[in-house]
Amino acid sequence: MRFIDVFAGCGGLSLGLLKAGCHGVAAIEKNPMAFETLKHNLIDGERYRFDWPDWLPKKAMSCEDFLDTHKQHIQGLAGTIDLMVGGPPCQGFSTAGRRNPADPRNQMAEQYLELVKVVRPRYIVIENVSGFNSKFNEAKIKNASDEKYTKQSYAEFISGELKKIGYTVSRGKLNCADFGVPQNRHRYLIICALGDVKQNLFESLENFGRDFKKAKGLSPEKPVSAHDAIADLETRDKTLVKSTDSDPKGFKEIQYTEPDILPPYLGLMRDGYRGAPNSLRLPNHRVDTIVQFIKYRQASEPGRSLSKETRERLGLKKHAITVLSKNHSSPTITTLPDDIIHYNEPRILTARETARIQSFPDWFEFKGKYTTGGKARKLDCPRYTQIGNAVPPLLSEAIGLLLMSVAAQASDDTEVAEA
CATH class of the missing domain: 3.40.50.150 (Vaccinia Virus protein VP39)
Structure with a gap:
């Protein structure tokens, strides 16, 4: 065909x-x-x-x-x-x-x-x-x-x-x-x-x-969960190294090691690939941002967008933000990386984690810069935007x-x- x-x-x-x-x-x-x-x-x-x-x-x-x-x-x-x-x-x-x-x-x-x-x-x-x-x-x-x-x-x-x-x-x-x-x-x-x-x-x-x-x-019968998709990409017990595919300096990423046993969904994402996926760059959050993310997790029901009342109480101007539920499917991946917070860690998802949730296999490499802002938003299509706009x-x-x-x-x- x-x-x-x-x-x-x-x-x-x-x-x-x-x-x-x-x-x-x-x-x-x-x-x-x-x-x-x-x-x-x-x-x-x-x-x-x-x-x-x-x-x-x-x-x-x-x-x-x-x-x-x-x-x-x-x-x-x-x-x-x-x-x-x-x-x-x-x-x-x-x-x-x-x-x-x-x-x-x-x-x-x-x-x-x-x-x-x-x-x-x-x-x-x-x-x-x-x-x-x-x-x-x-x-x-x-x-x-x-x-x-x-x-x-x-x-x-x-x-x-x-x-x-x-x-x-x-x-x-x-x-x-x-x-x-x-x-x-x-x-x-x-x-x-x-x-x-x-x-x-x-x-x-x-x-x-x-x-x-x-x-x-x-x-x-059972939907694939966020944990099924990205558990091996958590930073806990991982060595952090210098980001390998980021122009700005100072970013870190995990030193990836494939698990000995691949659960079904992870097996599909690895797809026979033996190397580390690209787009693993971790965000460089300020301390006050991390504290705010912790407050979001404490005030929210995982998997559900923060209510209007909760957003107002926390002084949050964003229209929607959701803390992932570990054992349930993710909400819709968008082009804005700060729409979703990790289920275990006070940070946004990496581009690779969003790609996993979109069902892109690990060998598929994303090109270009990670994010953009200001007037460039209307013209640029950085990695997070490419992934959020894609058909799974x-x-x-x-x-x-x-x-x-x-x-x-x-x-x-x-x-x-x-x-």
């Missing part, structure tokens, strides 16, 4: 599809920092490598640039691409922030639709935040086909446009924890098939979760396996009908 990944980020969707046995043709990502990580691991990688076309530069570019500059070559892909995936930037839809119907990043979903019309992939998967299907209270979104203005969610808008050009659409919200990801991360998926298809592919994916977890050696590879692997099975069954049915 040949696929194109659009709005690819650092490669979470692509990684899962490649692990499922799909073949990557191209990945489009406009941020240079995120593309550097994608390129290092999956385009020029040692374990997986895209079947990259000679006509496409291996560099960051927008979907619009891709369409404008390479349209003739893209037209040549028509009929050869089995799957197009992507998660258009979702800041305008997120219920965690200010939902803005005029946010220009919302228009990127329409560029995605233009690419679909040219390539005509057999299957389409669009992933986004759960707010993707929420209506804007005052919003009027322009429907490009009939020039009318209607009140609707962007998920409804995109689904309607895809139906008009011949796709059967199924969609809904799921929890990534149901696919072995140690995180209660609810996401909205639109899964489409070209032509009149009776099978509801979204429901098929939902039903596949238990079997997928069993195939991965995970319990189908375990979920995307399940999507790849399901669609390969569906495609194979459809091929068998066609052969029987022709016979």
